[in-house]
Amino acid sequence: MTSIKVAIAGASGNLGPAVLKELLAAGFDVTVLTRRDSDKAFDSRVHVAQVDYESLDSLKAALSGHDAVVNTLNVGAVPKSTHLRLIDAAVATGVKRFIPSEYGCDTTNPLVSKLPVFGDKVSVKEYLEDVIQKSSLSYSLLFTGPFLDWGIEKGFLLNLAGPVTLYDGGDRRFSATTLGGVGKGVVGIINNLEATKNSPVYINDARVTQNELLELSGKSLETKIVQTTDVEQEAFAELAKPAPNPAIFAPKFILRAIFGEGFGSLFDSEKVYNDLFGLKTLSKEKLRGLIRD
Numbered sequence: 064m065t066s067i068k069v070a071i072a073g074a075s076g077n078l079g080p081a082v083l084k085e086l087l088a089a090g091f092d093v094t095v096l097t098r099r100d101s102d103k104a105f106d107s108r109v110h111v112a113q114v115d116y117e118s119l120d121s122l123k124a125a126l127s128g129h130d131a132v133v134n135t136l137n138v139g140a141v142p143k144s145t146h147l148r149l150i151d152a153a154v155a156t157g158v159k160r161f162i163p164s165e166y167g168c169d170t171t172n173p174l175v176s177k178l179p180v181f182g183d184k185v186s187v188k189e190y191l192e193d194v195i196q197k198s199s200l201s202y203s204l205l206f207t208g209p210f211l212d213w214g215i216e217k218g219f220l221l222n223l224a225g226p227v228t229l230y231d232g233g234d235r236r237f238s239a240t241t242l243g244g245v246g247k248g249v250v251g252i253i254n255n256l257e258a259t260k261n262s263p264v265y266i267n268d269a270r271v272t273q274n275e276l277l278e279l280s281g282k283s284l285e286t287k288i289v290q291t292t293d294v295e296q297e298a299f300a301e302l303a304k305p306a307p308n309p310a311i312f313a314p315k316f317i318l319r320a321i322f323g324e325g326f327g328s329l330f331d332s333e334k335v336y337n338d339l340f341g342l343k344t345l346s347k348e349k350l351r352g353l354i355r356d
């Protein structure tokens with residue numbers, strides 16, 4: 064049996080290495096797309112294609128013969144035109160499935176989609192919806208919620224260095240997934256192409272609140288409550304400046320989408336693909352271990 068050929072763009076970033084690890088563990092034949100001037104090293108089992116993301120021909124040469132393309136490029140720092148060009152190259156080379164760089168908040172939720180930070184993701188989704196009408200390409204949008212391990216490590220979901228900021232009181236329950244879990248979700252899509260065709264795909268490793276995470280940490284820390292409506296206003300204020308700083312406004316909009324009301328951050332349990340993909344949610348013990356590690 065010939066193995067499925069998967070290309071991944073952005074395998075060296077925050078998320079990419081975890082996805083690459085799961086693609087290899089699943090036995091796929093993997094090509095990593097990396098920038099020509101990038102000096103990143105990759106697992107010896109992968110084919111490395113150094114590409115010029117500005118050139119459709121360069122991307123077509125790298126994607127030729129592949130069944131699926133997984134995009135884990137940054138969204139924002141990497142211009143929207145690059146994300147769209149990668150889709151064009153996938154169409155031109157007869158790729159079957161394209162997984163755009165989502166991996167977070169549910170951008171199909173009307174409140175999420177209106178937040179400026181998600182504008183490029185929404186445009187890419189609209190582009191894919193158009194492209195599938197005219198080509199043999201199909202897509203899956205993988206929604207995972209915030210990265211649980213990465214988000215705690217960075218102090219974004221819960222600042223364990225203290226004081227802990229509790230958004231809207233810290234009782235909002237949200238779906239979250241570890242980096243490894245996101246990788247398993249990508250593998251799940253490629254192994255279930257029909258069931259995930261042209262569709263949002265939701266997974267989660269945990270359905271938790273900030274207060275539960277804090278309790279599981281076993282730490283006694285000072286807390287402060289912040290309203291996400293205020294955080295959103297601060298984000299818009301930054302955006303209104305002559306030279307807005309994405310490092311300031313982007314996390315604020317994302318915090319609003321995770322912890323605000325009505326943003327769909329707790330995925331409908333009927334809609335999650337965990338069972339199909341064989342993914343279990345983490346037990347309290349596993350969660351405790353993850354927080355303490």
Ligand SMILES: NC(=O)c1ccc[n+]([C@@H]2O[C@H](COP(=O)([O-])OP(=O)(O)OC[C@H]3O[C@@H](n4cnc5c(N)ncnc54)[C@H](OP(=O)(O)O)[C@@H]3O)[C@@H](O)[C@H]2O)c1
Pocket residue numbers: 072073074075076077078079096097098101102103116135136137138140141142164165166167168207208209210211214
């Ligand atoms: N849910 C969450 O909590 C969460 C958290 C973080 C990120 N995300 C999402 O995950 C996806 C990937 O984000 P990420 O943080 O992993 O991305 P990242 O680390 O910033 O970048 C990923 C890779 O993109 C490549 N790249 C190509 N052109 C680039 C450019 N002009 N500038 C910077 N990098 C460039 C680089 O690979 P080469 O050097 O090999 O070319 C880089 O390692 C995004 O959709 C993001 O929104 C979600």
